[in-house]
Amino acid sequence: MDSNKKSQKQAKIIVGVILGVWGFITFIPFLWMIASSFKTNAEISQIVPSLFPKHPTLDNFKELFFKLNFSVYLKNTLVITAFSFVGLFLNAMAGYGFAKYNFKGKEKIFLLVLATMMIPGQVTMIPVYLLLNMVGLTNTLTGIVLPGLVGAFGIFLFRQFMSTISNEIIEAARLDGASEWYIFTRIILPISRPVLAVQGILTFIGGWNSFIWPLIIANDEKFYTLSVGLQLLQGQHGTNYALQMSGATFMVVPIIIIFLCLQKYILDGFNVSGLK
Amino acid sequence: MMKKQGILAPFLFIFPALTLLLLFSIIPIIVALIISFTDLSLAGLADWSRVHFIGWNNYKSVLTDTVFAKAIGNTLFYVIIGVPLVVAFSLAIAIMINFGRSAFFKLIRLVFYTPSITNTVAIAVVWSYLYNPSIGLFNFILAKFHMGPVPWLQDPTMAKISLIILAVWKAIGINMIIFLAALQGIPKEYYEAAEIDGANRWKQITKITIPLMSFSIFFVSVTTLIGWFQFFEEPLVMTKGGPLDGTTSVALFIYRNGFQYSKFGYAAAGSFILFISIIIVTAIQFKIQNRHEKQGV
Numbered sequence: 001m002d003s004n005k006k007s008q009k010q011a012k013i014i015v016g017v018i019l020g021v022w023g024f025i026t027f028i029p030f031l032w033m034i035a036s037s038f039k040t041n042a043e044i045s046q047i048v049p050s051l052f053p054k055h056p057t058l059d060n061f062k063e064l065f066f067k068l069n070f071s072v073y074l075k076n077t078l079v080i081t082a083f084s085f086v087g088l089f090l091n092a093m094a095g096y097g098f099a100k101y102n103f104k105g106k107e108k109i110f111l112l113v114l115a116t117m118m119i120p121g122q123v124t125m126i127p128v129y130l131l132l133n134m135v136g137l138t139n140t141l142t143g144i145v146l147p148g149l150v151g152a153f154g155i156f157l158f159r160q161f162m163s164t165i166s167n168e169i170i171e172a173a174r175l176d177g178a179s180e181w182y183i184f185t186r187i188i189l190p191i192s193r194p195v196l197a198v199q200g201i202l203t204f205i206g207g208w209n210s211f212i213w214p215l216i217i218a219n220d221e222k223f224y225t226l227s228v229g230l231q232l233l234q235g236q237h238g239t240n241y242a243l244q245m246s247g248a249t250f251m252v253v254p255i256i257i258i259f260l261c262l263q264k265y266i267l268d269g270f271n272v273s274g275l276k
Numbered sequence: 277m278m279k280k281q282g283i284l285a286p287f288l289f290i291f292p293a294l295t296l297l298l299l300f301s302i303i304p305i306i307v308a309l310i311i312s313f314t315d316l317s318l319a320g321l322a323d324w325s326r327v328h329f330i331g332w333n334n335y336k337s338v339l340t341d342t343v344f345a346k347a348i349g350n351t352l353f354y355v356i357i358g359v360p361l362v363v364a365f366s367l368a369i370a371i372m373i374n375f376g377r378s379a380f381f382k383l384i385r386l387v388f389y390t391p392s393i394t395n396t397v398a399i400a401v402v403w404s405y406l407y408n409p410s411i412g413l414f415n416f417i418l419a420k421f422h423m424g425p426v427p428w429l430q431d432p433t434m435a436k437i438s439l440i441i442l443a444v445w446k447a448i449g450i451n452m453i454i455f456l457a458a459l460q461g462i463p464k465e466y467y468e469a470a471e472i473d474g475a476n477r478w479k480q481i482t483k484i485t486i487p488l489m490s491f492s493i494f495f496v497s498v499t500t501l502i503g504w505f506q507f508f509e510e511p512l513v514m515t516k517g518g519p520l521d522g523t524t525s526v527a528l529f530i531y532r533n534g535f536q537y538s539k540f541g542y543a544a545a546g547s548f549i550l551f552i553s554i555i556i557v558t559a560i561q562f563k564i565q566n567r568h569e570k571q572g573v
Contacts (some may be wrong), residue, residue, distance in 0.1 A: 011375070015375045019381070023387040026390075036405070097289030103286045112302070120547070122547045123305060123548065123550070124300065125534065126308060126543055130307070150297060211397055228397075230397050255394055256390060
């Protein structure tokens, strides 16, 4: 038994070393990106690179915001992210509707909602563009936000969680004369805080990273998001890697920080949502 | 009064989300199907009378388009190599992380998860720099070991592999989390019993862990496969589909025809071929899974 324990400890150390090395390799692109964003382009172009910048500089970030349009892209990205929280609320409402009411055709409608998860984005891309074009919403922020506002996966997760809330709470509130809307906003939503937290973080990340709809809908730089702007930058300043790395750092690092602060909610959230 | 509210309320709750889903997911499928039988282009957008039904012509010409054939070949290359790698690596890492409960293992879990929340465009830009043939980090490291230089994005076949490496790196995190949740659901008694019977660690993994994980392996394979069939952002940002269309995926082909050449009808036909392929492959996966379950595996 003692030798068994010892071999178990040995196995643990071997596994730890493998994971440590593999994990380090996984993290290299981030380290390289951040280090390069503080280098001058001359330093980047050297044949023998160094990890740490010899003359750390903020010039790349200044150029992004003062010479290029990154402040506009940032504003658009934040507006889009804020609007995507409206979508989160609509998902929660729909989730509640499916979880706690009985009505004719409920199962069929819910299946239809789930079926939309199967549809590849490439199929809907063209018709949605034509539709938005017809009503004059191309090249507007509304047009960028609307197509991805609600999603079947979000509705599904809210429904899963809200079905576990006991009916008695709702019945009691109804007897007290509370309106359906009051029950939803004052009772159901506060109870659903764990799933709201997960969905909120995922919504933020999704909005911050939004790329395909801004790319298709916005023809004008004043509606570009950070992703689209960075792609444009790569096309126009193809050899200025220092500038590109600072743009990438500006997009990636805030998300990593938010994730590290809230990781408990995200990683545990997979259990909350019943995705086992 | 109260009863009336009770009948209406559920519809009011689901109405906004359902309307948006109808407008942006369900109706567009029907529209796409109709468009795919027309010659709709920019000219047609301005003047609807210039749009004509042309029957199966779009489908016929897409299927004989050499670029589309190449895109199918490339997409199959991505799927056949990428999907097994994602499943194998995320499963292996999840099993290894499940060995320990200490802060170190928790930290490693975060490290592997991080790539999956970061922006694909930003990451593609970073990897383009890492892959740069003359000043990129990868070739510099290889040169230290007297290897290379590797034409990461310059050779059509190597470019596909380079895109797969990046996409696998990014996909491991989320799938690892799904596997970890499943691993933690396996009762400890199973392993204790196996240990008493003298089964070593490797035997325990192959005879207990993996069979009990068959459902989550199936789930991850299906979702990963669907995702890789739509492989898009990486080739768009890093190679624009080149060199020589060597990295053009079906999704990129559709995007390019639709939004760069404004051949809406043609692109819609391509998108339906993609959709039907996904449905067929997913159905086959479900069939295989069902047979396995019936056999009691």
